[in-house]
Amino acid sequence: MSTFPQLDAFRGGNGVVRLVGHRGARGIMPENTMEGFEFTIGIGVDALEFDVVLTRDRVPVITHNHTLLGSATRHPDQAWIQEGDLKVSQMNFADLQALDVGGLDGETVYGKRFPDQAFLCNVRIPRLTDLLELANRPGMERVCLLLELKSDPEAKGDTLTQRDVVEAVLAEVREQNLEQRTLLHSFDWDLLDECRRQAPEMPTSFLSELPANLDGAGEESSKSVGPDYAALTTSLPQAVYSAGGQMWCPYFQDVSHDLVAEAHDLGLLVTTWTVNEIPDIERVIDAGVDGIVSDYPGRAQRCILSKGMHWEG
Numbered sequence: 228m229s230t231f232p233q234l235d236a237f238r239g240g241n242g243v244v245r246l247v248g249h250r251g252a253r254g255i256m257p258e259n260t261m262e263g264f265e266f267t268i269g270i271g272v273d274a275l276e277f278d279v280v281l282t283r284d285r286v287p288v289i290t291h292n293h294t295l296l297g298s299a300t301r302h303p304d305q306a307w308i309q310e311g312d313l314k315v316s317q318m319n320f321a322d323l324q325a326l327d328v329g330g331l332d333g334e335t336v337y338g339k340r341f342p343d344q345a346f347l348c349n350v351r352i353p354r355l356t357d358l359l360e361l362a363n364r365p366g367m368e369r370v371c372l373l374l375e376l377k378s379d380p381e382a383k384g385d386t387l388t389q390r391d392v393v394e395a396v397l398a399e400v401r402e403q404n405l406e407q408r409t410l411l412h413s414f415d416w417d418l419l420d421e422c423r424r425q426a427p428e429m430p431t432s433f434l435s436e437l438p439a440n441l442d443g444a445g446e447e448s449s450k451s452v453g454p455d456y457a458a459l460t461t462s463l464p465q466a467v468y469s470a471g472g473q474m475w476c477p478y479f480q481d482v483s484h485d486l487v488a489e490a491h492d493l494g495l496l497v498t499t500w501t502v503n504e505i506p507d508i509e510r511v512i513d514a515g516v517d518g519i520v521s522d523y524p525g526r527a528q529r530c531i532l533s534k535g536m537h538w539e540g
């Protein structure tokens with residue numbers, strides 16, 4: 228049995244499949260925003276996945292790409308920013324606050340992926356602290372956090388930067404006393420090593436995505452910071468177990484019943500991302516995963532219920 232109470236909210240079985248809102252509920256609300264997180268909690272999905280990047284003045288902020296996405300970010304005059312222009316690590320938090328991340332440019336490839344996403348104005352990139360404070364409000368005791376640390380491919384192998392990022396993030400989680408409701412999650416398995424060194428009391432969740440399967444447009448490449456999958460001499464669950472992880476988070480196209488069973492035999496939990504289409508959601512439930520990360524948590528709720536299961540237990 229695990230010694231990490233944080234894992235209970237992510238453990239499936241006995242008619243339960245856990246549901247995690249991806250960047251809040253990206254399919255219908257602006258991603259990685261307080262508005263999206265509050266919406267997701269409001270529909271009864273208390274597990275939130277989100278991405279953390281450090282600003283130049285060392286403020287952990289919640290945004291996916293190191294270089295802000297042109298199709299999801301506006302200047303104060305509402306003009307879309309130029310793709311590739313603004314890198315979070317080169318900006319201070321105050322600079323970020325001038326930008327509006329409440330909508331998607333429907334003319335772009337990324338914008339076309341989420342035609343149902345609400346378009347809001349005056350939405351700011353939140354600080355990690357803003358979400359932690361929300362989780363500490365009365366009535367929010369069930370909220371749990373799948374906190375993804377985004378490793379900058381340009382800083383790959385830079386252990387000082389890694390240490391700095393982990394320190395800054397952990398300081399805030401500890402300041403809010405939320406270690407017991409947080410999992411540290413990353414594609415960068417070296418960074419997760421650093422997490423385990425600095426926070427042995429917090430479980431680590433190992434993301435994977437095999438090179439054969441590509442994710443969608445607008446996603447900043449995560450593969451360049453991940454392990455060399457071709458060089459692995461064991462299965463992915465075995466590799467995660469050997470690396471000291473508690474949870475394996477495979478891309479949904481890489482999930483099979485046998486791999487889930489192998490992970491469970493090793494004592495790992497399995498939470499798969501990002502599962503949005505109904506046949507895919509049904510398939511991963513049938514494969515026996517503990518949890519599903521989805522841009523459409525409402526749709527996933529309905530799939531889980533249709534199988535006579537629930538996401539809370």
Ligand code: MG
Nearest residue numbers: 276277278375
């Ligand atoms: Mg993420």
